[in-house]
Amino acid sequence: MKAFMVENYGDQAGMRAAEIPDPQTGADDVLVKIHAASINPLDLRIRNGDFKAFMPYRLPLVLGNDLAGTVVRVGPSVTRFAVGDEVYARPDKDRIGTFAELIAVHQDDLAPKPATLTMAEAASLPLVALTSWQALAERARVQPGQKVLIHAGVGGLGSIAVQLAKALGAHVATTVSTAKVDLAKHLGADVVIDYRTQDFEEVLDGYDVVLDSLGGENLAKSLRVLKPGGTAISVAGPPDPAFARELGANPILRLAMTALSFTARRNAKRHGVSYSFLFMKASGNQLRELTPLIDTGKVRPVIDRVFPFEQTLQAMEYVEKGRAKAGKVVVAMT
Numbered sequence: 001m002k003a004f005m006v007e008n009y010g011d012q013a014g015m016r017a018a019e020i021p022d023p024q025t026g027a028d029d030v031l032v033k034i035h036a037a038s039i040n041p042l043d044l045r046i047r048n049g050d051f052k053a054f055m056p057y058r059l060p061l062v063l064g065n066d067l068a069g070t071v072v073r074v075g076p077s078v079t080r081f082a083v084g085d086e087v088y089a090r091p092d093k094d095r096i097g098t099f100a101e102l103i104a105v106h107q108d109d110l111a112p113k114p115a116t117l118t119m120a121e122a123a124s125l126p127l128v129a130l131t132s133w134q135a136l137a138e139r140a141r142v143q144p145g146q147k148v149l150i151h152a153g154v155g156g157l158g159s160i161a162v163q164l165a166k167a168l169g170a171h172v173a174t175t176v177s178t179a180k181v182d183l184a185k186h187l188g189a190d191v192v193i194d195y196r197t198q199d200f201e202e203v204l205d206g207y208d209v210v211l212d213s214l215g216g217e218n219l220a221k222s223l224r225v226l227k228p229g230g231t232a233i234s235v236a237g238p239p240d241p242a243f244a245r246e247l248g249a250n251p252i253l254r255l256a257m258t259a260l261s262f263t264a265r266r267n268a269k270r271h272g273v274s275y276s277f278l279f280m281k282a283s284g285n286q287l288r289e290l291t292p293l294i295d296t297g298k299v300r301p302v303i304d305r306v307f308p309f310e311q312t313l314q315a316m317e318y319v320e321k322g323r324a325k326a327g328k329v330v331v332a333m334t
Contacts, residue, residue: 003100004312005060009049012320015063015313023097023104030081030105031073032089036123036306036332037098038066039319040156046096047316053256054247055093064098065090067105068113068122078107080284086113090126092282099312099331111287114294121301124328125160129290129299131280132161135211135233136168138286139278144169146208149200149225153189154180154326157213157235159302162187167298173207175200183326187302201225212236219264219275228272238264240277302327309333 001022008014025031043063045051068088071081081087089110097103113122136142148165152158153174165172166188173191176184184192193200201221208230210222215236222232238260244253261277268275293299304324307315312331319329 001101002309003062003097004064006047006057006063007060009047009052009059011048012313012317015047015316017310017313018060020062020100022102025073025075025104026106027075027077028107029075030071030078030087030107030110032067032069032087032103032105032110033072034067034069034098034101034103034333035119036068036330037064038124038127038156039315039329039331040065040127041319042127043316044320054249054253062097062100064100065096066123066126067091067098067103068117068119069103072102074107080107081110086119087111088113088122088126088287089284090130090280090282093279099309101333107284109282109284111284111291114291116295116297117301120306120330120332121303123332124156124301124303124330125290125294126287127280128157128160128328129164130283130286131157131235131278132164132211133286133290134280135235135278136161136165136170136209139233139276140209140211140231142168142170142209145171147171147173147206149204149207149210149222150174150189151211151218151222152176152213153184153187153192154302155213156302156324156328157211159187159327160299161211162189163299164293167293170209173200173204180326209233220267223264223268223271223273223275226271226273230273232268232273232275233278234264234275235278235280237261237277239279240265240275243277243279304329306330306332 071085148170150161153162174189175193204225206227210232212234239257240261244257
């Protein structure tokens with residue numbers, strides 16, 4: 001099959017197109033013919049080697065974390081899927097590889113494709129939809145009437161998180177650039193901060209939850225707009241001790257993560273709020289929980305551009321250089 005491989009950690013020069021053997025399937029695996037995949041910042045960070053300390057992939061590695069496609073074979077223990085089913089998924093972090101014609105996915109990580117979506121639309125959702133769900137519904141347990149701040153509200157993650165927070169009944173604020181204010185309002189944001197002309201810290205106060213995808217000073221300021229008892233969840237880092245325990249990290253790595261997050265945790269405690277780092281997990285069941293919201297139009301994908309599969313490297317460069325105006329970039333089989 002055709003695939004796009006990371007041969008060496010680093011920049012785009014470490015990737016190439018290749019012909020590789022078709023995936024092997026285990027008893028609980030579903031072999032999926034991929035119709036579309038999407039580009040995530042996570043793909044760039046894996047390619048660059050940012051996570052090799054705690055995600056030690058063996059190179060060469062097929063990259064890609066989102067897919068939509070059709071089932072072409074099932075293992076003998078598979079009970080949820082049959083040949084011909086249309087499905088979508090974010091494979092487990094140890095079994096990524098969606099920039100390819102085929103992938104073997106554990107049945108627990110797979111879900112039926114929402115009926116109202118095209119393959120390209122479905123492929124844009126799994127990672128960002130699961131991240132949004134795990135942050136807002138699972139960890140923060142957002143309740144109707146709570147105030148939620150979503151940073152970068154028209155980006156790949158933010159555009160879905162804004163819609164999910166509204167579906168959960170929250171009052172939602174977001175930060176965007178001037179050109180994206182109208183789109184953020186269209187997605188459902190109640191308060192839209194133009195970060196080019198406004199400082200969100202001076203405008204917002206008393207928030208229950210912040211979902212941060214930027215880190216650094218943005219995270220530090222986010223802690224200050226929370227009310228006492230509020231929570232800041234970051235997907236940009238720094239990783240915290242809870243994540244190290246969840247990962248089963250060795251003592252040295254646990255110590256490093258504790259040190260990296262010390263300032264954020266100390267500042268959170270000083271303000272009477274909490275801080276946690278989120279690295280999302282694959283879950284077919286959670287994708288199923290999202291399906292009614294998708295099929296009723298409460299959560300809809302936002303796609304910036306679709307590239308042909310052969311231009312996967314160009315699609316990654318497009319994302320890396322910040323050319324995407326809103327939502328996700330997708331690669332689709334011709």
